[in-house]
Structures are given as structure tokens and as C-alpha cells.
Amino acid sequence: MSVDAKNLEQLLSMSQQSGDFATNTLSFTQPPLKISYYKTLIDGKLLQQHFMSALQNHNEIELQRLEDIRAFLPIDGIEITDKIDVIQSKLLKGHAIVQWNELDPTCALVPLASKDGIRKTNETENEFSILGPKVGFVEDLDTNLHLLRSQMNVPNLIAKELMIGSISKSKVMILYLDGVTNNENIAKVEKRLSAIDMDVIFDTLLLDQLIADNSLSPFPLFIATERRDRVIYSLLLGQVAIISEGSPYFVTGPSTLFDFFVSPEDYYLPWVLGSFFRAIRIFGVIFSLFASAMYVAITTYHYEVIPRDLLVRLIYSRQNVPFPPVLEVMVLETTVEFLREAGARLPSRIGQTLGVVGGIILGTAAVEAALTSNILIIIVSLSALASFVTPIYKMSSTIRFLRFPIILLADFWGSVGIFFGVGFLLVHITRLRSLGYPYTVPMYPLRLKDFSDSFVRSSLQITNMRPSYLKPVSNIRYRPKKVNKKSDFNEE
């Protein structure tokens, strides 16, 4: 379906069906100019104070041609054209059309767009961190680029513009550092983006899925972030960032599995602590994936794996539970998912109440009613907690989803079943590609040089090189100061 107008007449008649479209013939200009605009898209103040008053004050000047309005309108960026596609898109982006007379196909486009209804600033809400800047992106593209450029004061930060979406006509920007990012990556992103056929681009996250290498995978193949420091960090390493108009999220890629365990906070802490917290995150994710499955495997098949003293506690807590372990775990895991899903949809105050009701009251009641063992409650809530340790929300959703098939496999074949799950996962992540690059780098393919900032965060002395798997044009990020030879103790 084509929604584009063929000519100006059709455009105007189509627009006039809307109640918020205004067409006026100005009586105070000579000749009477005709202006048309969407009331809801333009800034009324701008229209009245600058546009109208300027026209009125210069009434005495003879308007010979349409171009003359440039001379006295105190507004920058006036464009004069007769191309219908330009006129249509500008009209819908908050420009007013000025016509010499009704029949003239040439229009002056006066930018009067309003920025009402758009957040001016944003604290990072979803990717919170204690240390570091709290600057987040907003729904306005210009503000976002402003935020980026205010910290990257170089002209080689290039923002390539694309137009995507047959209805939304969203502006999409591809950002990269010229002379750092490999041109192949930029070309690949551009090629995939321009191949997209979609009606409305609601968010950059939609683009993320449309350009992903494997649309069947539960794993996120690109990092989606609202944090400025994270986007800048990606750009510095030689990755490409994408943002669409109207979205507070940047998507950066190519990404690896380990990128999803990196929090910008790691860089604001001493490297020992940063590495420790990164290790905690990876351990948390592994725990979250396998804890409930191990409970199922052990209580269904392998009682003898547990030492006697612990086994007594386990059996004592399970003795009145009338269900097989897998049912018990599935019910409880689903309950936690209910709580999370409901908590995410409710206003935060009700959400807190829900947490108390769900977590504490339900949990205690379920144990007292002997519907579940209290050891399982501990395991399930711990693994729910641990799934949230990844700094990227998409990854934690993936992990919570992957728990369920592993639990089922554990019910079928115990510990062997769990490792069938691990096998499928390993084959899957080994097969995955992000923008054509292997997902599990630097583990596989093994690149020992890139280990310095992957699952550990080494000292800034070492992490001065860009990761080699991105094939950056220039390898060196910065030159660390040479450490002088350490003197022996008590000696100069």
C-alpha cells in the first residue's frame, strides 16, 4: 500500500481530512501567502512570535518571489522546493508550508517543530549503577546525539543517516569512529539496515531483531543500552552504534557473549574489584541456569550425590510434599515469573506491595501448606535473584527462559540431561554470529590477547589495545604511562 501523495494538491486534500491540519491565507501580506501546517506538530509560540510577527512587520516590503521570505524570517533552515516527497516528509516533521498561491507547486518549508512531550533529560533507570555518570538517553534523537558529542569532541565521530519505515519514516543513525571502526562492519550494518522493510520503527530494539544474524536464537546478539558511557565505550573499541528516532536505546554491535557481563561500573572501580564483580556475575548466571535443574536431578535420581547430613535436611523438608520434584520446581519457577511480570507492569508502589505479598506471604504459606519444600524456595528465589545480575536486561530474560528446558531435561535424564542442555547451549552459542563475528570470542576462537578485558577487567595499563576480533583500523586506544622499575623495599 502506498501512502505517499503524488502531488501537492493530493497531499493537501489528504491532510485536510485531519482536524489538526490548518490552512490559512494571510490577508496582511501582498500577495496573500498561503500557509499550511499541522497544529499538533508545530510550536505555537514560534509560529505566533516569530513567523507571524515577522511577516506582519515586513508588510511594506514588496514580496517579489517566494525566496524573499528567507530575507526577513528570523528562522534558520528554510527550504524551498517542489519535490513532493520532501514536502510531505517535512510537513509531517513539523514544518509549515508557505505557498505563493494555491496553484504553485513550489513551497517554502519553515521549520517550526515543537519538542513538547519529549523528556528533556533522563536518569538511567533500567541500567542503574551506583558509581559513574547517570546520564541516559531520551526519546529525542538530537538530544541523544548532543549527549554523545558533548563527551566525544572529535569530528571523526560520524553519524550516517538512513530513513527506515514505510509509515513512521524514522530517521536512523549509524554511528562510528572514522579511522577506528572497520569499514566492513559499517558497510554490513548499513546494508542490513537498508534492506529492512517495516512499517513503523517503534524502537531501536526492533531494528536489533531485524538485523540480527540469527532470528531464531533466544540470545541477544547486540547490546541495547540507554547509558551514555556504555555507548561511548563501544564506539571507542571499534563497534558500531545504531539509534532510531524516538528511542532512548542505542544498539551496539558486533557484541560477544562476554560483553553482556560488562557493566560500565567495572571501570570506575579498581580493577581487582571490577574483575571480582564480573566473575560474580558470570557465576550468578551459571548458578541461575542450573540450580533448579540440579535440585530436580538430585531429588529425582541422584540422592546419593548429597552427603548424609545435608541429605537429612533435604528429605526432611520434602517429606510432606505430594508432588514430583519437577512439578514442584516448575510451579515455583512459574510463580516467580508471574511476580516479575506483574511487578514490571504495575506502578512501582503497588509493585513493592506485590513483592511482599508474593515473595514473603506466598512463599511461607506454600511451605506451611506442604506444597513445596523450603530448600526449593531458597534455591528458586536465589536463582531468580542471580538471573538479574547481568547488567543487560535482555540477557537476564534469556537466562530465565533457558532455565525451563534445562529443568525438563533434568527431569528426563538427571545430571546427564542437564549436560544435554549444556551441550545444546554450547553448540548454539558456538554457532551464533553477531554481524558475522563469532559470539564466544575471545574464548572460542581463542584470542589470548583479548583476555585482558573480557571475563576479567585488567588494569588500565594493560587494556590499552582495542580487541583484535573487531579488526579495528587502529589498534591502540591510548598509551599508558610506562611503569618505572619497582625499587626494592627501603631503597631509593
Place this chain on the structure above:
Amino acid sequence: MSNAISEKFTVSPIHLFFIMYVSIVDISILSFQREVAMDAGQDAWVSILLVWLSSHILVWMMFKILSNQNPVNADFVSINYAYFGKFLGACMNQAIILYFVLTAFVMYRIYLEAILVLIFPTMSLWPISLVFIVLIYYAVSGGFQTVAGLCFWAFFIIVILFPPLLVLLIPFLHPQNLLPFFDHSPMQILKSSHQMALNFYGAEVLLGIYPYIQTQAKSQKWAHIAIGSAALMFLVAMVVALLYFGQDQLHHLVWPTLKAIGMLELPLFQRLEYLVLSVWLLKTLASVGVGLWISCHSLKKLWRTKPSNNLVVILLLFIILQLFIKDPEQIITAKMLHTNIGVYFAYIYIPIVFIITMVRKKFSKG
């Protein structure tokens, strides 16, 4: 076919190490001690050293053979065609491919048998083997890089798992079990070496994967390191079994490594053999993957069929073989058949091809 294989499908030389290591260390590391110690007793470690040395020579020969070929055609299919002519070469290729398929099947079936015997004695075999076959299909259809990646993960997991277990075993070892040294005749040592050679195969995968290694000149050291570390692992497993069990005890144990590990008690876990055997799934998957990838790829070169079709056919063959090979005796027969072919393949075929290569080289020079 003259231009080099795209970088998209190849792996860097260090990955040759993982592939070869994983191909050599198979499930027999959990069970080989009894057979090897049968003849040589406490001197069994000497026979491991002998096999170790001979494997290095074999790898050296294979590299001599392969480096004298055109880098793109440096695999056994092209070599056999070039050396033995069209008909005989095709027969030999088909035989070698069948050997690789048999290797993969034996690994797969023995692993399932181990699970059946040690973890789930009453389990029905079909559901789990179908899931396993799907998993194998998923892995091998990912191509060489996926198979190589699996080898890496398998190695990684072995390295994480085994050294701590070894450290935990140290308090239970009795060093005097190794005494007296050299108490057996050369004949007994040779017999036990033969037993060891039956368990120490897999280096021949090199003949199938060589064109897919980048900068092949640098890869030889990784192959030797792989042989070295795999043999070291066998040696450690042998010595630990000798020191942990008395010899008369060892003669009655089918799974000495697993039994030794199973005695350990950690605060949270005991019966660690379950863990080891479950983890071994990934190892089995990796080595089956390597074998099947070589088979599919070589079949493609031989008959110009699509690799994915080859894979489906081979996996169907797995299912059919599984229908016929049911009880443990048949599995042992299949294993004996396979290991004997393997020994001939390694110690007769490779030297012959090596000699032909050397002779041809001399003639082409002169």
C-alpha cells in the same frame, strides 16, 4: 578448488591442539588401566611412554606427508587418489571414511553404555539416543568451526574438572605400589604397549582436517603438544590407578578412574563419578563431531554429495547399527574391531604413505 579455503571456515593453528587432544582422550581414559596393567603390572607406565614416543613419530610422519601436498588438497582423500590411482584410491578412501564413522559410532555407543551401566541401569536407550543424535546433527551441521569450538569447550571443561580431582586424590595414593621398577620382561611390556596403543588412537584425524588449519607451518608444534598432554593425562590416570588400587584389585575393575574419583567426598557433593560421566557427554559430542565432520567432508570430496545429506545418512546408519549392536558383548566386539583397524591404520598405513611421499619427493627432485 585451487584457491585457498575461505577464512570463514578455517581455524587458527592453536585449535589443532584442542581438536587432537579431544580426539585422543576418549572415554577409555576412564577404563584403560585394567587392560594395560594386565601384562605389565606396575611397569605399565613404561608402555605408555613407548606409545607416547611412537605417536610423536606418527605425527611427525603425518606432517611430512601433508606438508608435501598442495595445501588445499592436503587430506587423505586427495593423497589416496594421487598415490594409489582412481579405483584403489577410492576404495581406500571409502574404507577410511567407514573407519571414521565406526570410530564415532563406537564412542557414541560406549558412552551411552557407560551411562546405562553406571547411572541409569533401567533406562530405555532410545529416547536418550535420539536426543543425542539430534544434538550431534546440530553440532556437525554447524560446520568445522562449530566442531572445533566444541573441542575447545570440551578441553576447557576437562581442564577445569580433572586437576582439582587429582589433587583431592593425592592423600589416598600409595607410592610404594610402583615398586619394584622394571620387574617385567620386554615381551610383557610390548604386549601391554599393544593394549595401550589400542586405547591411544585419534591422532589420525589430522589427515582429515589439515586443510582447514590456518598457517599450517605453525600448527605442527600444537599437534605435538596435543599428543604430549594427552599422553600425560593417560600417564597420570595410569599412575593414579596403580597407586590408588592394589594390582589384584585393579584386575577386577572395569572403570578404575571413575571408581577412584567416586570415593572422594566434598562438603556438598560425593559420588563425583556421576558428575564426571555427565560432563563426559560434551567430550563425547566433540570427538563424535570431529569424526563425523571428517566423514561428511570426505564423502563430499569422494562422491560430490551434499555434506548435510551425508550427515543425515550417517546418523541413520547410527540408528541402524544401534538396532544390531545391543548387548555389551557386541559393543566390545565392535570396539575391538574398531581399535584393531585403528592400530593398523596408524602403524601400517601412515608409514607406507610416508615412504611413498619420501620416494616421490626424491624422484621429483632428481
